[in-house]
Amino acid sequence: MTETGAEHSDLARLHEQVVEIVAERTLYDESYLLPDSHFEADLGIDSVILESILAAVKEHFGLRDRLSGQVTTLRELVAAVAAELEQGAAGAAWADGPDAILTALLSAAQRQTQYRPEQLGLDAHLERDLGIDSVILTSVVAEVAQSFGAPETVPGFGEATTLRELADRLSAAWSQHTPRTMAPRTVAPRPEPVQAAQAEASPAPDLPAPDGDAQRQPVPDAAADGWDGRSMKDFVEQRDPDIFAKARTFGTYLRGREADQLYWYGMPLHSRCENRAVIFDELAGRKREFLMFASNNYLGLANHPRVIEAVCDATRAYGATHTGSRFIGGTNMLHKELERRLAAFKQRPACIVYPGGYSANLGAISALVKSYDTLVVDKLNHMSIVDGAKLSGAGRRIYQHNDMADLERVLKRGADSPGGTLIVADGVFSMHGDICDLPGIVGLAKTYGARVMIDDAHATGVLGARGSGTTEHFNLKGEVDLELGTMSKALAGMGGFVVGDEEVVEYLRFYSNSYVFAANIPAGVAAGLIASIDVMEAEPERVKRLWTNIGALRERLLEAGFDLENSESAILPIRIGDERLAMEMGRAVRARGLYCQTVVFPGVPLGDARLRVSVTCEHTPEDLELAADIFLDAARETGVLRADR
Structure with a gap:
């Protein structure tokens, strides 16, 4: 039932209600939700979850206006709700005197110190017995003042030595304050959707x-x-x-x-996915040949005769699939061999293969990280890492993208937490094409006793002379605890994997739900993946040819004036920003016979729309020249670039 503003005269209760809503939406324990914890950096609440929280708060309190998504802490959110309810200071919220304030102080102290209720003696010395210094005490008083809509500055409150004495001082000071009254708010009708x-x-x-x-x-x-x-x-x-x-x-x-021909996702192929592909254009109602720049077949292995032959031979020998999980009739000798080959390719002791790259992140993170641990993640990590964090129930800390100073700040703030810490980052960021600062991550992890996992989904087959990924690229083999990857991109198959120390991998086999309770990849797919590794190792020139192509197209696009951000991989993002303009350029590019991805929310945040161009070793010099011309012509027509560029 929607509540009106008149039912919220007690701002302390307002704070509690907001905390309850946030806890419900994030699955955090309420004591974990501190007033000044940053939603994103400290609590791991991204823009999607925050939108859910704001919508729930708006509905719960019957607010007329949508709350701003710019709030960054619980304190700011409570203040925004209070402002909407016109109760910056609700009528006589402290009418019951010190007892009401003491209750609020206890609640605030629990959140600020993580103490259990029984540990907070009312007459215990704040500093000597409870370790509540002046900094923490200021935060406690500010939180209670916010709850009651009272002034945060109270002369002499720092001289109080117990919670009981502090409640008396605050009551005496605030009794002189005349609170503003609050008028009930009515709920405006929801605007009608566009017909x-x-x-x-x-x-x-x-x-x-x-x-x-x-x-x-x-x-x-x-x-x-x-x-x-x-x-x-x-x-x-x-x-x-x-x-x-x-x-x-x-x-x-x-x-x-x-x-408007602006969304054209998921159109079916009628040919192999090579440098060019025949696609049924569902908007035009016919098959067309496109230049293909939306494929992650970076090394062209998906169409290699040796790989295709291995898939066919193994399928004839072992059947279409095995109809079981790895523990119950679903392990084939080819699965064992694939894990051995992946571990050798990545130069790590052991490997576990999952049904997919997404399930690898879900399974590994949720198995290793628990509610009392901390997961520290880059702001631009893949959604599978975000979902793995949610599934684990751990505290999630977000550091600004590739910002090692911010990562250290996050690690330093959590240095005294009782659980362990796992830092997770993409090796190559899938919508931006840049590479994580692995040397910086590894150095800080050693300093603060954290473990590191790198997701090499778009780095395997691309980075390093052998294409083995981010650790080879930075010459840090053996310095990263876990390397994760997907086999649906450069390796030309399906499935995901994690490599690391044998005892950790064996633990994952028994505690990763996405491994234990799911059927694994078919034997034919495993055989094809083994063949892909064989080809990679026998033909290292494929990686060299890929980088020649990346360099050629990247140079042409930069010369034309496109914003490619800091791309250092096979992913070239043409950043446009405005969502509509990006879709219109995507439409113009498709009309000219080139197929690439138009990325809008939720692939990227609002205001960061782009075209995502994937380069492979199969592209010819003629393909790259034609692609550059198409992008430039489409950009001029849609206004992304000036006509005289």
């Missing part, structure tokens, strides 16, 4: 294709009538008694995007 007829009106036809079957269409004004300005983020927290209502609303939005 299907409006969203689908005047769809923009396709831009010119190489065969001239489409008409040139001027880029519409961003503020033009009929444009549905929502993004996929707007459907994350849609509330309705019917849980399928969000699907219907999103369906209307999706049909509008498809009518």
Whole structure:
């Protein structure tokens, strides 16, 4: 039931209610949610989870306006709710005097110190008995003042030696303060979604294709009538008694995007995925050949005759699949051999193979990191790492992307925590193409006693002279505790893996739910992966050719004036920023016969939209020149670059 502002005269209770909502949405223990903990850096609450929290808070308190996503701490969130309820200081919140304040002090002290209630004696000396110094005491008083809407500055409160004495001093000081009254708020009606007829009106036809079957269409004004300005983020927290209502609303939005030929994800291939591929263009209603720059087949192994032959031979010998988990009839001799070969390729003692790269992150993180441990992650890590953190229930700390000073700040703040710490980072960041600062991560991990896991999904087959990944690239073999990867990219198969010390790998076999309770990859796939490793080791020139191609296209795009951020891999992000402009450029690129990814929320945050271009060793010099020309022409037409560039 929606509550009105009149029911919230006690701001201490308001704080408790907000904490309860955040705890429910994050699964954190309430004592872990400190007023000044940074949502992202300290609590691991990313923008998606924060949107969920803000929506729940808005609904719970019946707020008319949407709360700003700029709040960064619980204290700021409570203050924002209080402001919306017009109760910066609610009517006589401390009417019951020291007893009410003492209760609030105990609650705040628990959150600030992590003490259990029975450990906080009312007459225990704050400093000598409880270790509450002036810094902590200031935070406790500020939190209670915020709850009551009272002044945070109270003369002489630092002279109090016990919680009981402190409550008396605060009560005496605040009794002179006249709180503002609060008027009830009414809930404004929810705005109607854009109707299907409006969203689908005047769809923009396709831009010119190489065969001239489409008409040139001027880029519409961003503020033009009929444009549905929502993004996929707007459907994350849609509330309705019917849980399928969000699907219907999103369906209307999706049909509008498809009518404008701005969303064209998941179109089916009718050929092998090589430097060029035949794809059924669902928007044009026919098959077309595209230049393929959306494939992670970095070394071209997915189409190698030796790999295909190995898959076919093993499938004939062992059948289509094994219909069981690794522990129950699902282990084939080829699985054992694949794990041995991956461990040797990565130059680590042991390897465990999972059904997929996503499940490898889920299983490894949740098996090793528990609620009393800390997971420290880069802000731009892959979603599988984020979900692994959620599944583990551990405290998640986020450091700013590749910022070693910020990573050290996070590690230093958690140095006294009783549990262990695992730092997890992508080797190559999948939407940005840059490489983690592995030397910095390893150095700080040694200093602060943390373990390190690197996700080499886009680094395996790309980084290092042999293509073995990030540790080879930085000459840090053996310095990283766990190396994780997926086999669906350069290795040209399916599945995920983790390599590390044998005792850790064996532990994962028994405690990774995504390994124990899931069927593994078929024997034919395992055989193909073994063959892929054979080809990689026999033909190192594939890695060299890949880097020649990366350098050639990267140089042309930079010369044209595109923003490629700090890409140092086979992923070249053409950063545009504005979501609509990025989609329009993607449409123009597709019309010209090039297939690449248009990345919008949730692949990247709002305002950071881009085209994601993947280079392989199979691209010819002619492919790269034509691709550069297409990107430049499309950018000029859509206004991403000036026409005179």
